[in-house]
Amino acid sequence: MQLYSEALGEYVDVPRPLNSIISLDPAATEAVFMMGAGHLIKATDAFSYRPPNAKAIPKIGSYTHVDIEALKTYNPQLIFTSTGVQRDLYKKLINAGFNVYPIPVATSIGKIMDNVIIIGEVIDRKINARRLYLELLSTLTSMRKKREEPIRIYVELDLGGPISPGFPTHISDAISILGGINVFEHIDEAYFSPTPSQIIAQDPEIIIYEPKRGSKMSEASVIDVFRRRGIDVSKAKLRLTPGDFLAHMGPSFITDVMKWLEQAINR
Incomplete structure (x- = not known):
């Protein structure tokens, strides 16, 4: 079966039946499971949990590196990757002779839903994909909020340094849907490192801080992180995520993360 890949700009030969997948994209891994086809996945990246x-x-790599020899032992019919940061990885895999289908990075909530349809077609679970899509749409409809004055929200992800989302991100889009506004909505970059003066100038009402996955940080320790950078957060409401939460681009961003965001904004 020849299926068009927007990322590659060409058709990918997808076997039918498809019985062996390696997923190196956590969002794709989750979507495949949510469509009832998790048994097709034989190995994943370390972040697919x-x-x-x-x-x-079995885990055979990180988000940007994979054990090629281990990959060969699985002899997968298809490999899922993402685009963006994984672009060099999927090019390397294609050059090594593997059959790769890159899934577009979700720059909006709509793109998360579009990817469900894309993945559903690739794995031949079209009815399940459509059902999941409609469930996500129903969840979104129930959460839509509109305020005359959107709540100003600053989001910071600890990715080895402070990183904040700009306009073309699923995070910024989710905040808008829930009646807020990302204070860096005007930034064209998807993700960037804001300076302390930039953050202070935006005067956010809510600060959402995402620590590294597995790190146990208290509110006091996060306040100290900002204080050491010369940022007083005492006037803002501080919200801490569990880590590796907002950055996720799979369907559960809508079913779980956005519900958390809704509570974080409204409480």
């Missing part, structure tokens, strides 16, 4: 069943699948 959603849903919980995915934790038991």
Whole structure:
């Protein structure tokens, strides 16, 4: 079956039936499981631990590197990657002779839903994909908020340094849907490192801080992180995520993360 890949700008030969997948994209891994086809995935990247069943699948790489020799032993019919940061990786895999289907990075909530349809077609679970899509749409409709004055929100992800989302991101889009506005909505870059003066100038009402996955930070320790950079956050409401939460681009961003965001904004 020849299926067009927007990322590659060409058709990819997708076997039918498809029985062996390697997923190096956490969002794709989750989507495949949520369509009832998790058994097709034989190995994943280390960050593919959603849903919980995915934790038991062998891990053969990180988000940007993979054990090629281990990959060869699985002899997969298809490999899922993302675009963006994984662009060099999927080019390397294609050059090594692997059959790769890159899934576009989600720059909006709509793109997360579009990717469900794309993945559903690739794995031949079209009815399940459409059902999941409609469930996500229903969830979104129930959460839509509109305010005369959107709540000003600053989001900071600890990715080895402070990183904040700009306009073309699923995070900024989610905040807008929930009645807020990302204080850096005017930034064209998807992700960037704001200076302390930039953050102070935006005077956010809510600060959402995402620590590194597995790090246990208290509110006091996060306040100290900002204080050491010369940023007084005492006037803003501070919200801490569990880590590797907002950055996720799979369907559970809508079903779980956006519900958390809704509560974080409204409480």
